[in-house]
Amino acid sequence: MTRHAPPRAGRVASSPWVWLAVALSLPALVPLLATVTALARPDPATLAHLLEFVLPRVAGNTAWLLLGVGLGTALLGTALAALVALCEFPGRRAFSWLLVLPLAIPGYVLAVVFIDLFDFAGPVATWFRGVDGPAMPEVRTLGGLVMVMTLALYPYVYLVAREAFATQGARAIEAARTLGMGPWRAFFHASLPMARPWIAGGTLLVLMETLADFGTVSAFNYDTFTTAIYQAWFALFSTDTALQVAAAMLLLVAALVALEVLSRRRQSFAGVGHGPVARAPLGRWAWCATAACTLVVGMAFVLPVSRMAWNAMRHLADVDARYWQTLANALSLASMAAALTVAAAFVVAMAARDRPGLLTSTTTRLATIGYGLPGALLAIGLYVPVARFSARLSGSFDLGIALQGGLVLLLVAYGIRFMAVAHAPVSGGLLRLRPHLVEASRSLGVTGMRQVRQVHWPLLRGSFATAALLVFVDVMKEMPITLMMRPFGWDTLATRVFELTNEGEWSRAAVPALAIVLAGLVPVILLTRRRGDAA
């Protein structure tokens, strides 16, 4: 496309990328506008019902959950990051990446394992009843839920905090110590305040994930906005009510997104160095650090994975034709979504590169906004306008047909939700394709497809693969959108886990859940490998 391009000034007016990008970003507006409209013009009767019976309980539940998980992940993530980045203890290098592994296990899978292990009928509680002593604490409570979600989500805080401590925090401690501060004072006065914006950013991501979570809270029978949307839609068959709940939820989403943007703005870099840094030797406390890290990795990864493997072995009969069909469904949905989303992300990134400006930056922001939208909200917000529109076309509003939706609509929903996941690596890859490289190859006579083959593709294929992999795995794990929008017959691993947990078949859920975890491990391992993890 660059071969016969006239000088830049001559082609300001139009770039095919820009208009294509604008078109691709527009679907993200649909759920947003639908919920905002519902917020602006509520149906009085529905609203009265919600205000009396649903919203107070749901809002209270959500608030407690956010508080608990936010505090839990901030404390656990920061403490582990500080240990690994700033201290020296046996096994530190290995724990640096082992502590990331729980990222591979979705919260709902961890919930299934913990309930299987610790609920009344589970092996631990059974053993407790067999011996005299204190009663086993009930697992399906807010406390249990907070613990499970903290173990599933702390890596978000851990990763960013570790990065902040390793790059700047350790040096900040050294600077503080040459100024006369002891190690603890240096940590609390130099390192921690410096890392605070990153810790806040990681915690806000956790809060957004917590708010968006559907599978974990439903396994714990804990009603939040997402389960309220699901019940209104599939138990009461009232999409209007569901949309109204989503509208209330949107207020919370907007607040969290705003805080996240604010925290990112405060992440300023100054004097990031990579000189040698001495880590604090912990002396006789070193083994306590090792023990703490072992406990976390054990609880959040080793224990659940081995229990799942054990359960899967016991239910090998479940690996039947239906299972293979579910697996095939999940894989093909994930592949299709990955291909489409990466292609769309490439268009959006190319447009922004070709014509940097207000139009393309707005387009990028809109196209990637879906990552902040909880899946349940996105599903109902996308479904209602489309159903109304198709009803107007055919003249009748047939809920049955509309409920089943279509494959295209499901893929569009995935695309909206995960565009940001693909956009980050793709636009990062484009950054590496510096204009000088393209110009240099042109000056050497390498143009057209040859240029694409020899310059663009080698530089971009890595980021394309990363983007596709991330979307693929996210779709494999995705539960609420798939559950609410899948066409008839398109059961996936995630929806199967939901069904089995709904029936209380905790141990049998291990069979589909294990496949999800295996898929999820791939990007986590690649991620830790590429970072080199010298930290």
Next chain:
Amino acid sequence: MRLEVDSAAVGYGARVVLAGVSFTLEPGEIGCLLGPSAAGKTTLLRAVAGFEPLLHGAIRGDATVLTGPGVRLPPERRNVGMVFQDHALLPHLDVLGNVRFGLFRQPRRDADARAREMLELVGLADAATRHPHELSGGQQQRVAVARALAARPRLVLLDEPFSSLDPELRERLALDVRAALKHEGVGALLVTHSQAEAFAMADRIGVVGLGRLQQWGRAYDLYHRPANRFVAGFVGEGVLLSGRADGDGRVMTPFGPVRPRDPAVGTGDEVDILLRPDDVIHDDDAPLQARIVARHFRGAEFLYTLELDDGQRVESLVPSHHDHAVGQRIGVRLDLEHVVVFAREGT
């Protein structure tokens, strides 16, 4: 503080990188460790700060052992300030907050006053409320110096302090930092691989390389009386010209006989004589002629590379109005104030 480094050895893990380092820095003096990268200079500096252990030897401040066998005073109790290569400013504090950072034991008013005084000293009085990321690299460096000085350290350590800055800025900043240190009357130890920085800042320079401290002395001595070939090659330009000792304290060269200050060579020994470009003078009346093989115009002067009749090459600095072409033969003679002779290796 009088800093004594006594047969110190440093390294990574158990691997020794630099050993046998001994030198003394008098109170208020600015010292410099000069050498190629990865020579262990920074590790030694960090050992003085207390961040790294010594594998051998000791570091004393005013006769008190800071680091030694079984002793390692923690960094915060040494009262030794440090300016890091990456500045290590705290991004969440403004400039004043950064400079005041080490003054946490003082009342706020005194700390503020001292911090402002230091900002004045480094020429950043009007930047007090700005944040590190709003400053240029040179300004960040000045803040880092002000922060280290504010706490009234007994010694300031500077780790490659100017390497992240533009070359034009370095020398200027080096002189400013030197002035600030001298104003505060505090000694300093600097680590650099740049001879220009070392010469601009330091009173005493130690050349580090090949795992040893090769020479410790004033810049003038390093340049004119290098202790060995490594120092002669690392500091300044020049070539080694071969000659033969005549046993009478003289060395015969293509330019005629020269007399080293220290005639420690026997009759007939093959030796090398260090010739700096300013030792070789262009003189039309000189009996010896040499052919120009390369020329490098530097503005005020030419640096000519000359080939003597026996094939040896020397360099000569010539005022720039002597514009000769490559291939031309010009008259040259020596103007040697310091004759530096090294015995030929392997003989």
